[in-house]
Amino acid sequence: MTSPATQVVLPRVPSLGGLYGRGLVASARLGVTGGARSAGRALPDVTYVVDDVRAQADHLTAYQHLLHEAATDALPAGYVHVLAFPVAMALMVRPDFPLPLLGMVHVANRVEQRRTLTLGDRLGVRAWARDLRPHRAGTQVDLVTEVASGGDLAWRGVSTYLAKGVRLADARDEARDDSVRPAFTPPVRTGRWELPADVGRRYAAVSGDRNPIHLSPLTARALGFPRAIAHGMYTASRALADVGAARGDAFTWSVEFAAPVLLPATPDVRVAPVDDGHEFAVWHPRTGRLHLSGTVTPLPGA
Structure with missing residues (x-):
């Protein structure tokens, strides 16, 4: 799973609150009001990187209590997603991201955890977008996030999103996913x-x-x-x-x-x-x- 070679190093994990504000502005620019819309065919050709991300004990405890996870120093796979997700979302609110954040539907998620991460680990997070593709209801895209510790990849997540009613430019003749659940x-x-x-x-x-x-x-x-x-x-x-x-x-x-x-x-x-x-x-x-x-x-x- 190859990421774009161009890297943008962020000083810290961005705040989701600020990202949502930027996403609303970008969605308005792309035109989210009414009817089918057309999207460009290019994703940002960059990988976002944040180094030295660390879990906080009180934050981990709050997550474990809410999600009914065991109270240990191990970071649950869902908690790692919480830590890393804002880096992927920062890609989705870029001016050159072709799909509007408003109305985006999370349709699938796949995580590969290679080993347990623990409280105190220094984490490196990388995120990029891939595989912009037509779907019977609009357009799908994958956001890939990787988390490493000590230089070794420990966790990888692929989140699939659907932008309903948004059609790729010149995609009329392409086969779309017409599968039925x-x-x-x-x-x-x-x-x-x-x-x-x-x-x-x-x-x-x-x-x-x-x-x-x-x-x-x-x-x-x-x-x-x-x-x-x-x-x-x-x-x-x-x-x-x-x-x-x-x-x-x-x-x-x-x-x-x-x-x-x-x-x-x-x-x-x-x-x-x-x-x-x-x-x-x-x-x-x-x-x-x-x-x-x-x-x-x-x-x-x-």
């Missing part, structure tokens, strides 16, 4: 989560991701949702926490997001062992509508 039949649940109305605000306080769709019914309705919705990475990370120590130290963690979780909520959950690891699913208990599904699989040799 298989029908979901709720399995036997192994648990049920109790997600209060304020869990979006609580995860925002830990992650820094204060997207208005997660904060309150009022701000969510302004962006087309009847109520605030849970962060996708909150629900994915809760499922990873439910797998627990059985995931081991080195694994891949893949998730696909289907329907948002409207807060408050009491979704049904299944986390179960399979031949090559664990699988999980989260769904609405009454309608059976799938919210997310995924797998946790040990790396070969782990």
Whole structure:
């Protein structure tokens, strides 16, 4: 997975609050109001780099408490995502990024953790964008983030986003992803989560991701949702926490997001062992509508 050779070294991990402000301005410039829109075909040909990133003990503890992770010095894979995500988002608000941040949907995430990172490790973060491609509902792009310690790659995340209604310039004749998600039949649940109305605000306080769709019914309705919705990475990370120590130290963690979780909520959950690891699913208990599904699989040799 080759990153662009041109590097932009940032002095520190940027604040997500400031990035959202820049993203709103950039979205307005790209034209996010009404109808299909056209996007350029070039991604920023740069890799963003931040050196000497360190986890803070109180921050890690707050994350572990909220996500039901064990209280140890090990950094959960979802917590590493929290630390590194702003570096990737800084790419998405660049003036030359072709897709608008406003309305971008996180549709999938894949993490490869090669070894456990711990409190006190000095981390190096790199991020870049790749694979701008047409989709039946708009345009998709991957944001790749790598985290190293002691010069060795320890963690890599690939987040896939969909810009709905945004079409690549001159892409009419290109094949688009017209795949249909298989029908979901709720399995036997192994648990049920109790997600209060304020869990979006609580995860925002830990992650820094204060997207208005997660904060309150009022701000969510302004962006087309009847109520605030849970962060996708909150629900994915809760499922990873439910797998627990059985995931081991080195694994891949893949998730696909289907329907948002409207807060408050009491979704049904299944986390179960399979031949090559664990699988999980989260769904609405009454309608059976799938919210997310995924797998946790040990790396070969782990």
